[in-house]
Amino acid sequence: MISKSKILSLAKRAVKSPGTYHAQWFITRKCNYRCRGCAVWMDQGSEELSTEDVKRGLDILRDIGVLEIVFSGGNPLLRDDMGEILEYASKYFITTVYDNGSIAAGKIEALRNVDFVAVSLDTLDEKKNDYIKGVNGAWRRAMETIEKLRDAGIHVGVSPTISQINLHEIIDFTKYFTERGIPVWYCLYTYDYQPNKGVFSIGRKNNEYEITDGKALAAVCDKLMEIKKENKYVYITGKTLRAVKQLALTGRRIWRCAALESFLVVDHEGRVSGCHCREPLFSIFDLPKVWGSGWIKGLRKEYSRCANCIYLCYIFYSVHRGLPGLLEIIFDQWGSIKDYMGK
Ligand code: SF4
């Protein structure tokens, strides 16, 4: 439940410094899974920021107007201090943490403060899901985790990555969860356009996943728009779905990228970048010094012309720019937002 006082404080910050309202923090490269479309687990050995440094970084993000933070990785819950980090972050941000379904059920107390736990799960087909994740038992663990978190009163949702391999199942998948009151939000399979050169390598090329059937993807977008009218648990906006549909049918982007404008990313070492595919720019501790500089303004312009990736989260935060974009999201998701507003 998001308290009314937190909503009020977020609203004040949104009005005071409208702009970069979303940050994704890839807080660790450690992962216990071996997903076939992911490069993260292939290099797990790097340094990570300490708990205190993460908190200092969160203060800096808060002060530049970030309202929402997503912790991903790797599996963030592999960090022993994640409960403490989530408790701190949740005071200031709408906070989401990702889990592949293997850890969250054993860390329920640490997740009490978080606003959303996103469990990645790609299909209702157990064997196929385990194949995608590269680990036997992944599907069963994820399904049990979702149930356990829900029973414990934690706001849990599922997050499938849409790819050619599950494209034709996404509607049934969505109905299965949303009809049970479990929110679904989506990723779209893609891969890094300059592997190992960005701040944090994630998407790995896999021909089996690459979406070749643009018409089927457009039909999925249409169907999700229809389901959304009846069901508030589809957590993707109509505007984003329309953008993806256009892209699928014509290859045309009806948005400009808003990296460093609506969103930024931070990696496990505390390096900041516009998106994970782009090179690291500066340490998060230098952010206050450089944020208003001509250099950053120039990069925003350069990135706004970039069309090198189709990561769905970046599309979402580009389609919904600045304060008007935030209001669009609130309007689109109002049915579910009001359920989570507490005292
Ligand atoms: S996609 Fe997520 S769960 Fe899978 S290997 Fe990569 S970081 Fe781990």
Ligand code: SF4
């Ligand atoms: S389109 Fe935007 S998010 Fe994607 S690679 Fe380019 S700058 Fe990054």
